[in-house]
Amino acid sequence: MSIRIYNTLTKSKEPFEPITPGKVGIYLCGPTVYKEAHIGHMVGPVIFDTIKRYLTYNGFDVNWVVNITDVDDKLIGQSRERGITMSQVATEMTMDYCANLLAMGVDQITSMPRATENMVEIIQFIEGLIEKDYAYESSGDVFFDVQKDRQYGKLSNRSADEQQGEGGGAAAKKRSASDFALWKSAKAGEPAWDSPWGQGRPGWHIECSAMSRRLLGESFDIHGGGLDLMFPHHENEIAQSECCHGKPMAKYWMHNGLLRSGEAGKVGGRGERESDATDSVEQAASGKMSRSAGAGGLRDQLAKHGGEKIRFFLLKTHYRSTVVYSEAALDEAAIALDKFYVFFDRYERITSRSYYLAAGDDRKLVRRREEHDDSDTSGLLAEVKGYRDAYLAKMDDDFNSGGAVSELFNLLGSLNKFADQQNLEESAKRSQSDLDQFCRGVEVLRELSAILGLFLKPVASSAAGGSEETLDKLVQTFIRMRADARQNKDFALSDRIRDELTAAGVTLEDRKEGTTWRLG
RNA sequence: GGCGCCGUGCCCAAGUGGUUUAAGGGAGCGGAUUGCAAAUCCGUUAUUCAUCGGUUCGAAUCCGAUCGGCGCCUCCA
Numbered sequence: 001m002s003i004r005i006y007n008t009l010t011k012s013k014e015p016f017e018p019i020t021p022g023k024v025g026i027y028l029c030g031p032t033v034y035k036e037a038h039i040g041h042m043v044g045p046v047i048f049d050t051i052k053r054y055l056t057y058n059g060f061d062v063n064w065v066v067n068i069t070d071v072d073d074k075l076i077g078q079s080r081e082r083g084i085t086m087s088q089v090a091t092e093m094t095m096d097y098c099a100n101l102l103a104m105g106v107d108q109i110t111s112m113p114r115a116t117e118n119m120v121e122i123i124q125f126i127e128g129l130i131e132k133d134y135a136y137e138s139s140g141d142v143f144f145d146v147q148k149d150r151q152y153g154k155l156s157n158r159s160a161d162e163q164q165g166e167g168g169g170a171a172a173k174k175r176s177a178s179d180f181a182l183w184k185s186a187k188a189g190e191p192a193w194d195s196p197w198g199q200g201r202p203g204w205h206i207e208c209s210a211m212s213r214r215l216l217g218e219s220f221d222i223h224g225g226g227l228d229l230m231f232p233h234h235e236n237e238i239a240q241s242e243c244c245h246g247k248p249m250a251k252y253w254m255h256n257g258l259l260r261s262g263e264a265g266k267v268g269g270r271g272e273r274e275s276d277a278t279d280s281v282e283q284a285a286s287g288k289m290s291r292s293a294g295a296g297g298l299r300d301q302l303a304k305h306g307g308e309k310i311r312f313f314l315l316k317t318h319y320r321s322t323v324v325y326s327e328a329a330l331d332e333a334a335i336a337l338d339k340f341y342v343f344f345d346r347y348e349r350i351t352s353r354s355y356y357l358a359a360g361d362d363r364k365l366v367r368r369r370e371e372h373d374d375s376d377t378s379g380l381l382a383e384v385k386g387y388r389d390a391y392l393a394k395m396d397d398d399f400n401s402g403g404a405v406s407e408l409f410n411l412l413g414s415l416n417k418f419a420d421q422q423n424l425e426e427s428a429k430r431s432q433s434d435l436d437q438f439c440r441g442v443e444v445l446r447e448l449s450a451i452l453g454l455f456l457k458p459v460a461s462s463a464a465g466g467s468e469e470t471l472d473k474l475v476q477t478f479i480r481m482r483a484d485a486r487q488n489k490d491f492a493l494s495d496r497i498r499d500e501l502t503a504a505g506v507t508l509e510d511r512k513e514g515t516t517w518r519l520g
Numbered sequence: 521g522g523c524g525c526c527g528u529g530c531c532c533a534a535g536u537g538g539u540u541u542a543a544g545g546g547a548g549c550g551g552a553u554u555g556c557a558a559a560u561c562c563g564u565u566a567u568u569c570a571u572c573g574g575u576u577c578g579a580a581u582c583c584g585a586u587c588g589g590c591g592c593c594u595c596c597a
Contacts, residue, residue, distance in 0.1 A: 011524095031597070041597050072595070157523055158593075181595095204595045226597035231523085233595080257525090258591070316545080317533070322526080322590070332532070336545050342559060390543090394534080403534045406544030413561085420553095420561055491555060498557075509558050516559095 003058065005222070006320065006398045008230065008253040009155055013398055018221050019251060024055055024062045025220035027212045027250070029229055030112065032069040033093035034078045037100050037298045039310065039325060040226075040259040045106045046311055046453075047256055047319040047399070048224055052108040053451050054395050065215050067208060068094055068114045071201050076190055086191045087116070100298050103307040105453040111215060115207040118214065119193050122202045125210040125244065126182045126195075134243040138173040140185030140198045146178040149239045155253060156231035180236055182206050205236040212249070213241065223250035227258055256319045262326035308459055309334050315401040315452050336409075338520065340455060343412055345518060347442055349511075350424045350435070356458055358439070358446045380418045384441045387411040391448050401452060408449060415441050426512055475506055479515045482508075 003016040018024045028048050031041055045066065052062045070090035079086040094114075101109070115122070126142055129135035135144050146152050153159050170181060181203035186192035192199035212220060218241070225234060234253065241249035301310065313333040317323050344355035387410045394403035415438065423429035424438055449455045478497055485494040498508050501517070509516050 029597070032595080037597090044597050069595090074595075153523095156592080159522095227525085228592065228596055231592060256597075258597075260590085320525090321533090324532090329532070332546050339545090339559095346559085400534075403543075406534065409544055416560055417562090486555075489555075495556070502558090507558060510554070511559085518559095 003055075003396050004398055005252050005254065007251075008255050014252070016252070018060065019219060022059070022061055024060045024222065025216035026052065026062065026064045026222040026224065027208070027216055027220060028064070028066045028223075029208060029225035029233065030066040030068050031093075031097055032072050032074060033090050033097060034072065034074040035093065036096050037093075039298050039301055041097070042100065042104050042106075042298065042310070043256050043259055043314055043319070043323070044224060044226055045101055045109075046104055046314050047401070049106040049108045050315060050401060050452055051222075051399055053453060054399060056108075057451055062108075062110070063216065064108060064110045065212065066109050066112050067211055068097075068112055069204070069207065070094065070114045070116050071191065072204065090114075090116075096299070100302065103302045104311050105307055105456065113211045113215060115202060115211070116193075118207065118211050119202075121214050122206055122210040123183075123193075123195050125206060125213070125240070126202075128244050129182065129240065132243065134239075135182055136175065137197050138175075140200060141170065141173050141181060142183035142197055142203075143174050143179040144182055144236065144239060145175060146180070146239065147176055149243055151242065152239055153235060155235050155238055158231060158235070180205065180232065182240070205233055206240060208233075208237050209240040209244070209249075212237075213245075218245040218249075219247050220250055222252045222254060224254040224256070227255045230255055257322045260322055260324045262324040262329065305330055305334070306459060308454065309337060312337050312405075312452075312454060315454075316405055318398075318400055318402045320398075339409070339412060340449075341459070342518070343416060344455070345516070346416075346419065346425070349513075349516070350419065351439065354458075355442070355446070355455070358442050378437060380414065380437045380441055383414045384411060384444050387414065388444050388448060395451065404448075404452065408445070408452075411441070411445050411448070415445065475501070475517050479508065479517065483515065 004013045005016050006013050026048065028044055031037060048064065048066075052064050055062050068090075071086065075086050075089055078089045082089065098112075101107070126135060129144065130137065130142065133145075134148050135142055170184075171177065183195060183197055183200050183206075184203060185198055185200040190201070192201060212223070223234070223237075238249050309330060313325075313330055314323065316333060316336075347353075347355045347358070387407045390410075391404050391407035394400040394407060397403075418434075418438055418441070419425065422431070422434040422438070424435060446455065478501055482494045482497040485491075485497065501508060505519055506517050507520060509518070
């Protein structure tokens with residue numbers, strides 16, 4: 001079974017065959033860094049981070065590029081508003097973006113080129129288009145001549161004359177309304193770069209054509225981005241690159257679904273949105289996730305929920321679907337995730353080792369899928385293999401992370417059941433061979449979840465550093481007091497101790513070999 | 521208006537021609553376990569996949585119509 005990818009260009013799933021065997025080039029359209037990111041900006045990075053992990057797991061050498069747009073009208077606007085330079089705005093917001101990516105576990109990006117650092121390449125690219133007569137200069141501006149591109153509109157299935165293009169002052173300079181800017185002349189006081197057409201800055205689309213060529217070549221394997229970028233951005237990228245090079249820009253075009261913000265009280269959903277006659281604030285906020293919709297800062301959301309929860313929440317659903325973001329939906333994801341965290345504690349009780357060390361270091365986790373030893377097919381391991389095969393089949397099918405997650409739950413259930421039945425928590429009753437089987441099953445769980453970028457390292461406890469130890473001592477004291485009460489059959493007192501701890505956020509669990517506790 | 525996407529149990533969600541008389545998670549209910557819980561396990565909640573027609577030996581999966589939702593056509597990921 002090989003990997004298949006849904007290609008927007010052909011509207012069908014196609015077998016994945018990279019242009020150069022063994023190597024994969026991916027370009028993902030990144031952010032315009034003028035304001036702090038919101039959760040919607042993380043959908044693409046999270047899914048492509050997962051895609052890269054999966055391709056690496058399958059033995060490919062992946063080069064993943066995410067661009068940073070650091071010159072643009074909105075950036076200029078921010079710099080004026082805040083009284084700092086455009087470059088300062090960009091640097092600040094790029095750092096914010098990168099910090100958010102890391103918090104979400106996105107650490108697979110190979111390079112993040114900035115538009116302003118690629119001016120030479122951009123200008124050369126525009127010159128090439130002018131030479132080939134696909135672009136023209138018009139009093140300091142340069143436009144792409146859409147009429148010259150016979151194939152224009154093939155990605156989004158539109159014809160050139162349907163497109164409005166930029167209006168305003170630029171319209172008068174254009175040969176036809178659908179032409180779009182490659183280079184914009186600078187007005188007084190705007191950041192500008194020297195060019196053959198005078199002082200100015202690049203248009204929105206050209207940086208992606210120029211930087212992808214520099215870093216990935218004239219033709220590369222996968223180009224990705226949000227569904228909203230399909231038109232006009234990606235269409236224009238195709239026009240620029242393919243007219244310039246005379247060959248396909250990217251073999252596979254992938255578009256992720258967009259995030260919507262949902263109203264409180266509803267878990268989410270693809271379809272309905274309740275519409276009241278009154279135009280309430282809540283209603284205005286329920287809809288497309290965008291900066292204007294008051295989606296809430298990602299920074300706050302990350303602080304509140306943690307990156308792993310949000311990542312899991314996004315990966316639970318197929319990347320091409322619309323996801324509705326709400327607190328209720330996130331709470332549900334948290335409950336589901338907890339099943340794994342609870343199991344990791346169980347693993348630790350059984351083996352006296354941290355789950356996070358179960359299969360060596362992280363690099364070993366992302367090994368080639370062929371490296372499996374399936375010679376041992378005894379009871380548990382046969383089941384484990386079944387779930388692993390199902391998991392990989394789901395991922396092979398257009399990176400169906402939602403389906404893959406369900407196999408993770410199946411695997412988890414299998415491991416819990418085995419631990420129950422073979423009394424693995426009671427050292428006197430268990431057998432070494434059962435323990436070995438169990439550990440090998442857990443290694444598979446760790447390996448498969450690593451593909452999704454989950455459970456790679458312990459989630460930072462809400463209690464900071466040193467106070468963690470103090471908290472444990474404190475809780476242990478209560479546990480001892482409660483144990484005494486239980487000895488004396490004073491259940492009223494023992495229950496009160498437990499209830500009050502629960503109210504304080506500490507859950508107790510009585511086990512054969514003693515009482516344990518956890519937060520939450 | 522043009523171009524697309526979607527409608528699966530109480531909620532979320534995979535599946536897109538037969539191995540599915542439909543995964544997985546949440547919620548509910550019943551049971552095992554527990555002093556009672558928590559956690560875990562077992563059972564249970566869609567003869568049905570918006571509706572109506574059609575194609576087919578066979579459809580949630582293909583085609584058409586209808587209803588409902590969503591996105592893009594404005595430099596929003």
